[in-house]
Amino acid sequence: MGLARKAVADASITFLWVFCMASLGAVSTEVAPLLGLDGPGKGKGKMYIVFALVSFLIFFFSFLGQALGGASWNPTALVAFSYAGVSKDDLFTLGVRLPAQMAGAVGGALTIMEVMPKKYKHMLGGPKLKVPLQTGVIAETILTFTITLIVMWALLRGPANRFMKTCIIIGATIALVIAGGAYTGPAMNPANAFGWAFVSNQHTSWEHFAVYWAGPMIGTIFAVWAFKLLFGGRSAPKAPKKKASSKKAKKSGSGVSAAKSKKVEQESSDDVAGKVKAS
Structure with a gap:
């Protein structure tokens, strides 16, 4: 697949990812009464629905990414596998694919803002910093380091069964979202954060760059170093x-x-x- 097609695929899948993730609040609110998970004493019902939907979306987008020739909706994934020598991406291709993801994220955020019913628009929005700036940078660095290391292990050293690989990634993602919710949202995805920052005209702020770009990228680089140190590179020697x-x-x-x-x-x-x- 040519670079232009990869960029279009990245933009398209990132558009869909941001759009779908932003709709989870509204969908869970509508589905909860149908499943009897709303009302007194059932406050966690919507949360369970959201986690189930996130699991489905990760499965679906993993399949879609493969079908589109390796399309990605997260810049940290492209950087990690390029830096680890697993993919063929270099600085030039990353310089094309990352902006494509950012454009797709902006498109997804703007589109969901237009089509979402008014009663649910208050649920829309990206990750928000809830702690001091330095704490936010550290939190995003640690969260992205952890998810990147787990994803690399699952895909390159984990079980051979692809279903099990995806289950590991889903479990790690949900656990880290819960852990980072009180700090930065969390994002662990600079493109998604950029899309919503653009909508709120915060995409050029130092806070956005430091927390949602610098932090995740630093965490990604350290995760690749840790992976190489622990597992010795991208592939085991073949006897x-x-x-x-x-x-x-x-x-x-x-x-x-x-x-x-x-x-x-x-x-x-x-x-x-x-x-x-x-x-």
Whole structure:
């Protein structure tokens, strides 16, 4: 797939991701009464519905990303796998794909703002900083470090079953969202944060850059370092190749021995022939 197509795919899937994630509040509010999960004593009903929907969306978008040739809706994922040497992305391709994700996020945020019914518009919005700036940067750094390391382990070193890989990522995502909710939202996705910051005209603020870009990117780089330190790079050494090479060496060695013995035989036969002629 060409770079232009990748950029379009990234923008499209990020658009859909931001749109769908922003609609979870309204959808859970509508679904909760149908499932009998609203009312007194059932305050966590909507939360369970949201978690179920998030799980479904991660499964769906993982499949969609593969179908679109490796499209991604999170800049930290592109940076992590590029820096780890797993993907073919370099600074140039990242310079094209990341802005495409940002544009897709802005489009998703603007679109959901237009189509969302008025009674649910108060539920819309991106991650918000709820702590001092320094604490927010540290929180996003740690959260992104953790999710990136888990995702890299699950995809590159985890179980072979793709369903299990996705389940691990879902569990980690939900746990970190709960853990970071009181700090930064959380985001762990600079493109999503940028889309909503653009809508509220906060995308050029130092707070947005420091918390939702610098923090996650620092966490991503440290996660790649930790992954390489703990798991030794992107792929484990393959024993079959060594066996094949040893077999090849044995074959070449036996070939050399055969050639030497043949040469000795030839020399001895020449000596015999010479003696016969001399006699």
